[in-house]
Amino acid sequence: MRRLINILGPLLGLIFVIGLFSLSSEVRPYFLSGGNFKIILTQSVIVSIAALGMTMIIISGGIDLSVGATIALTSVIGAILLNHNFSPITAILLTMLAGGLVGLINGAVISGFKMMPFIVTLGTMGIARGAALWISGSQTVNMPETWVNKIMEQQNPDHFFPLPLGVWLTLMLAGTVAVLMRETAFGRYIFAMGGNELATRLSGVRVGLHKIFIYALAGLLFGLAGMMQLSRLTQGDPSGANGLELDIIAAVVIGGASLNGGVGSIPGALIGALIMAVLRNGTSQMGWPTYVQQIIIGLVIIMAVGLDKLRQKTR
Numbered sequence: 001m002r003r004l005i006n007i008l009g010p011l012l013g014l015i016f017v018i019g020l021f022s023l024s025s026e027v028r029p030y031f032l033s034g035g036n037f038k039i040i041l042t043q044s045v046i047v048s049i050a051a052l053g054m055t056m057i058i059i060s061g062g063i064d065l066s067v068g069a070t071i072a073l074t075s076v077i078g079a080i081l082l083n084h085n086f087s088p089i090t091a092i093l094l095t096m097l098a099g100g101l102v103g104l105i106n107g108a109v110i111s112g113f114k115m116m117p118f119i120v121t122l123g124t125m126g127i128a129r130g131a132a133l134w135i136s137g138s139q140t141v142n143m144p145e146t147w148v149n150k151i152m153e154q155q156n157p158d159h160f161f162p163l164p165l166g167v168w169l170t171l172m173l174a175g176t177v178a179v180l181m182r183e184t185a186f187g188r189y190i191f192a193m194g195g196n197e198l199a200t201r202l203s204g205v206r207v208g209l210h211k212i213f214i215y216a217l218a219g220l221l222f223g224l225a226g227m228m229q230l231s232r233l234t235q236g237d238p239s240g241a242n243g244l245e246l247d248i249i250a251a252v253v254i255g256g257a258s259l260n261g262g263v264g265s266i267p268g269a270l271i272g273a274l275i276m277a278v279l280r281n282g283t284s285q286m287g288w289p290t291y292v293q294q295i296i297i298g299l300v301i302i303m304a305v306g307l308d309k310l311r312q313k314t315r
Contacts, residue, residue, distance in 0.1 A: 009307075010255050010271040017275055021282035031285050034160030042154060044277035045166040046071070046232070047244070050225040051251045051269040052177045053103075053218030058252050059181075060214050061194040061261030062117040064106065067222050068244035069128035072237065074099045074226025076132045078148075079141035079236030088148045096223035102128055103219020107212035125245075132238035141236040152232040166228050170270075173221070178266040190214060194261025246301065247276050253304040260308075275300075 022028045030036055050067050057064050074095045081091040102124065109120050143149070152166045181187035189210050192200040201207045230236055253259060254275055255268030279300065283293045 010268050014275050017278050027285045035158045040277045040281050041167050044273045045170050046225050046228050047247050048170045048273040050248045051273050053221035054248050054252050055264050055269045058257045059194045059264040060190045065121040066124040068241040069125045070102045070222045071226040071241040073128045073132040074223040075230040076136045076236035078227050078230045079143045082143045088146045096220045099223020100216050100220040104216040107215030111208040111211040136238045250301045251276050258308050
């Protein structure tokens with residue numbers, strides 16, 4: 001019942017946000033169209049895939065502020081690999097491994113030196129962003145024409161179907177991660193670590209090793225999100241995904257995860273990512289300036305954390 005409530009809460013929030021932007025008679029006809037919902041789903045792909053990894057990290061009691069910089073770095077790496085005539089499959093795998101390496105470093109430093117995830121990943125954010133600017137020469141890197149360009153391409157944009165391949169890939173990944181979190185011993189360890197790390201350690205679980213694996217696995221997903229960004233923009237942008245970590249963390253928290261760890265769900269994270277996409281799409285449809293969007297996103301983050309505190313008191 002608690003899991004059901006945690007999912008229904010974000011779902012009601014999504015319905016409320018959609019209804020809010022549907023009040024305007026001028027915006028409603030296009031906002032509620034199949035073509036616009038296709039745009040919203042496509043826009044949510046990058047945040048959704050990254051939110052899958054961030055959900056594991058936050059449930060385990062950690063945080064990763066380097067996710068936006070990692071997505072920018074891996075998008076540049078993917079573009080460079082494709083320009084050097086690597087096959088698309090090889091480029092995708094190597095790009096994911098690059099993201100996994102960043103996550104591995106984060107996990108190893110956090111676990112090995114018992115440092116705060118906030119501080120470590122804040123430092124990694126600067127390193128990854130600087131590395132992206134370095135290897136790209138502080139310029140965007142255009143990618144050649146391959147089938148990677150088609151992953152996020154919207155065909156028949158006036159209708160809901162067919163959906164881009166990236167949307168279906170996100171749903172498949174979400175199902176896989178959800179099974180991993182709920183039906184495996186590793187997934188139960190993640191919840192246990194976030195609930196009470198000391199008790200989990202005393203129970204014989206190798207907490208340090210599992211932290212490294214969690215951050216590395218999340219890094220692989222961040223690398224894949226970088227490839228989705230590359231497919232959407234058709235270029236690797238070292239300054240791209242700036243501030244995207246806020247959207248990703250907000251999506252996870254809105255979806256019912258607790259920043260104190262031990263609580264969260266994959267379906268909730270996906271709904272949270274959709275709420276963020278609807279907010280950005282709806283404010284654009286209303287013609288509101290960018291700074292208003294930023295203010296709204298900031299307020300949503302504060303409200304999400306406040307609801308998290310309220311849920312903890314209720315429990």
